[in-house]
Each structure stands twice: as structure tokens, then as C-alpha cells.
Amino acid sequence: MKRVYIILMTIAVLMSAGLFLFDDKKPDDQLSPQKLLLEINDDSRYWSTDLVADKIIKHDPALLLIDVRSNDQYEEFSLPGALNIPLENILDEEWQGYFLAEDFDIVLFSNDEIYAGQAWILLRRLNYKNLRVMQGGLNHWAETIMQPLMPKQSAPQEAFELYDFRRAANQYFGGGSGEIQPVDTETIQVTRKKKKSAVEGGC
Amino acid sequence: MGPLIPFGVIGAQWDLVIALLIGVAFGYVLESSGFSSSRKLAGVFYGYDFTVLRVFFTAAITAVIGLIYFSYAGWIDLSMIYVNPTFVTSAIVGGAVMGLGFIMGGYCPGTSFCGAAIGKIDAMFFTIGMFLGIFLFSEFFPAISGLYEQSSMGPVKVYEVLGLSRSLFVFLLVIVALAAFILTSMIEKKVKKIES
Numbered sequence: 001m002k003r004v005y006i007i008l009m010t011i012a013v014l015m016s017a018g019l020f021l022f023d024d025k026k027p028d029d030q031l032s033p034q035k036l037l038l039e040i041n042d043d044s045r046y047w048s049t050d051l052v053a054d055k056i057i058k059h060d061p062a063l064l065l066i067d068v069r070s071n072d073q074y075e076e077f078s079l080p081g082a083l084n085i086p087l088e089n090i091l092d093e094e095w096q097g098y099f100l101a102e103d104f105d106i107v108l109f110s111n112d113e114i115y116a117g118q119a120w121i122l123l124r125r126l127n128y129k130n131l132r133v134m135q136g137g138l139n140h141w142a143e144t145i146m147q148p149l150m151p152k153q154s155a156p157q158e159a160f161e162l163y164d165f166r167r168a169a170n171q172y173f174g175g176g177s178g179e180i181q182p183v184d185t186e187t188i189q190v191t192r193k194k195k196k197s198a199v200e201g202g203c
Numbered sequence: 204m205g206p207l208i209p210f211g212v213i214g215a216q217w218d219l220v221i222a223l224l225i226g227v228a229f230g231y232v233l234e235s236s237g238f239s240s241s242r243k244l245a246g247v248f249y250g251y252d253f254t255v256l257r258v259f260f261t262a263a264i265t266a267v268i269g270l271i272y273f274s275y276a277g278w279i280d281l282s283m284i285y286v287n288p289t290f291v292t293s294a295i296v297g298g299a300v301m302g303l304g305f306i307m308g309g310y311c312p313g314t315s316f317c318g319a320a321i322g323k324i325d326a327m328f329f330t331i332g333m334f335l336g337i338f339l340f341s342e343f344f345p346a347i348s349g350l351y352e353q354s355s356m357g358p359v360k361v362y363e364v365l366g367l368s369r370s371l372f373v374f375l376l377v378i379v380a381l382a383a384f385i386l387t388s389m390i391e392k393k394v395k396k397i398e399s
Contacts, residue, residue, distance in 0.1 A: 009381050015268045016377040019370035022275045 031127050039124060046135040047107055049144045050162065053169045055105075056080060064104040068119045069111060079109065079141070080173070087115050090122060099128040109134035109141075145169050206283050230317055239317040241309025241325055248306050251394045253387035260380045267373055286358035293351045308332070 065082035074084040108116040148166035151159040246252025273279040308329045318326025362372035
């Protein structure tokens with residue numbers, strides 16, 4: 001047998017034996033802890049209640065609100081158009097399609113930021129994109145949109161403009177009664193993307 | 204990064220161009236390995252020429268080792284690679300039919316075009332027969348679809364079915380391939396070579 005064949009065969013054996021070294025390494029479809037840490041320290045994921053209110057009022061078609069509180073709390077009060085995915089069910093297969101809808105700005109919220117923040121970390125770890133957290137949660141929503149405080153007379157013009165916006169938003173969301181009828185979630189049309197479609201092809 | 208086309212690194216409009224380039228390269232390799240000769244191809248069944256076995260086995264182990272290393276390096280997402288669904292019954296029946304045609308005609312689908320391209324009349328008749336077969340299969344598909352779709356296993360991989368780890372399976376495959384190379388070259392030396 002020619003020497004070159006022997007060399008090539010040895011290379012093939014060594015290369016295939018080398019696969020054992022990498023046996024435990026999983027493919028990198030999750031976000032690395034280092035990158036996640038960077039993103040946790042970056043607060044661009046937060047959306048203010050004013051921004052969320054503005055988008056709801058303008059019927060932003062790319063807005064997808066997700067209430068991560070329990071179903072009971074959701075039934076009691078939630079933002080209009082919000083979808084209820086309790087935190088403990090957030091990894092269920094049936095919801096994954098919503099997070100894959102990359103055309104949407106997915107806004108997670110809870111009473112404060114804790115549950116929403118936990119949901120955000122879980123989902124970012126799974127490398128879902130376009131996830132936001134409503135800053136301050138529904139408590140802050142109540143303070144800012146439901147019962148906006150009149151700024152002091154000495155406050156800058158922007159504060160008054162914001163106050164005007166919040167009062168108008170308050171009117172829109174039901175006049176400060178605090179009672180919001182959540183929209184029937186069945187009507188939310190989300191185009192679910194397939195998780196990953198393999199390339200079709202053959203021999 | 205890869206696969207390049209599904210991830211949009213290369214636009215899908217280049218599909219046909221790339222297919223053409225790969226086709227030309229594949230045809231060139233087949234022809235230069237002597238695969239446009241039906242004698243050489245049929246030799247694997249009669250035991251005097253095992254080039255076919257060696258070439259395709261080499262292609263398989265090169266591709267499998269390369270793909271796995273690429274996936275470890277993060278250059279290709281293996282979950283995006285199309286895996287043919289396995290239909291056990293139709294694979295056995297189809298394999299028998301294809302093997303019979305291979306022995307009788309001395310070509311497999313790709314090489315018959317190679318042979319036809321360099322003007323071999325048997326290859327041209329083989330391609331005509333192939334199209335006839337495709338036509339008949341399509342026409343009678345409703346009648347045989349039961350058989351065709353029987354015992355579907357979905358897009359499974361061999362090592363999953365065998366319960367082996369991927370690395371072990373690849374290693375064993377390489378060993379088997381190399382053993383086959385050595386064995387077949389020993390057989391070839393004993394059998395008189397037929398000039399193609």
C-alpha cells in the first residue's frame with residue numbers, strides 16, 4: 001500500500017478519535033453566561049410605562065404584552081391586549097411560538113419588575129430576541145398612568161407635557177377607575193414562526 | 204454562521220448558480236475517477252473493482268468528521284441540516300430495486316449522466332430508463348403510497364437508533380471504512396483487473 005494512503009488513514013483515525021474529546025460540548029444555541037451578564041448590566045431592556053402606554057394607545061401592531069403573573073391576578077387586572085403566561089409556565093412548549101415571533105417587541109410585565117425580570121433572564125438565556133421589561137411593573141403603571149401627580153409649578157416644561165400625556169392616557173385607559181377589562185386574548189393574532197425549519201434537499 | 208443559504212449569508216437567489224457549480228464539480232470528479240464507466244461501477248458487485256465503495260465511503264467519513272468539527276467550532280448549525288426521513292420498508296424495497304438496476308445497467312443516477320455526457324450509448328439508454336422509471340413511479344404512486352409510507356421513523360440518525368454516542372459511532376464508522384479499504388484492495392490484487 002502506498003505511503004500516502006497510510007498517512008491519510010492515520011489522519012482519519014486520529015480525527016475521528018479526536019471527537020471523543022469534544023463529546024460533552026453542546027452546540028452553542030444558548031446565550032453564554034458572559035454575554036448574559038453584559039446584557040443584565042445594560043438597562044436598555046427597560047421600557048417606561050409611558051412608552052408602553054403610548055404604544056398601546058397608538059395600537060402599535062408590533063407590541064406584544066405578556067403578563068407573567070398568575071392567572072388569578074391577570075383575571076383581576078391587566079393591561080389591554082396583554083397575554084397571560086404565568087412565570088412557572090413560561091418555558092412550556094405552547095408559548096414558545098410567541099417568543100419566536102421576532103417581528104414583535106415583547107414586553108414582559110408583572111406587579112413589579114421581579115417576575116418580569118426573571119422571565120426576561122430565562123428567555124434571554126434561551127436566546128429569544130426583542131424582549132423588554134416594563135419598568136416598575138404594574139405598580140408603577142398605577143402611579144404614573146392611573147394616578148399621575150401634578151408636577152410642581154417650578155417643574156420644567158417637559159414634566160407638564162408628560163403630565164398631560166399621562167392624564168390623556170388615563171382617560172384612554174378608563175378614567176382613573178383602575179379597572180381595565182383585558183382584551184380577549186383569543187383575538188391576538190400572532191404569526192408563529194416555526195422554531196427552525198431544516199433545509200429541504202436530497203441527494 | 205452556516206449553513207450559508209438558510210441563514211442568508213448567501214442569498215437564496217444564488218441557489219441555481221451554486222447548484223450548477225456544485226454539479227459541474229461533482230461531474231468532473233466522477234468523470235476523473237472513472238465513474239462514467241459502467242464496467243468500473245459494476246465491478247463492485249463482481250469483486251474486481253471497489254473504487255465506488257472507497258470513493259463514497261471516503262466522502263461519507265470526510266463529510267461526517269468535517270461537519271462535526273465545524274459544528275464544534277460554531278461554523279455550522281447541525282440542527283439546520285436536512286435529515287432524510289427514514290421509511291424502513293421503502294428503503295429496503297427501493298434499495299433492492301436500485302441495486303438491481305445498478306448491477307444490470309452499470310450506473311447509478313449521477314454517473315449515468317456523466318456517462319451520457321461523454322457519449323456512452325449505454326448510459327444514454329440508462330438515463331432514458333431512469334426517466335421512464337420516474338414516470339411510472341409517479342403515475343402509480345397512489346397505488347404504492349401505502350408501501351412507500353410504511354414504517355416511517357422520521358428524520359432519525361443511525362447512532363440514535365443504535366443508542367450509541369455520536370463520537371463512538373463516527374469512530375467505529377471510520378474504522379469499518381478503513382478496514383473495508385484495506386480488505387478491498389487485497390481482494391483487488393487477487394482478482395484480475397478488467398480495463399475500463
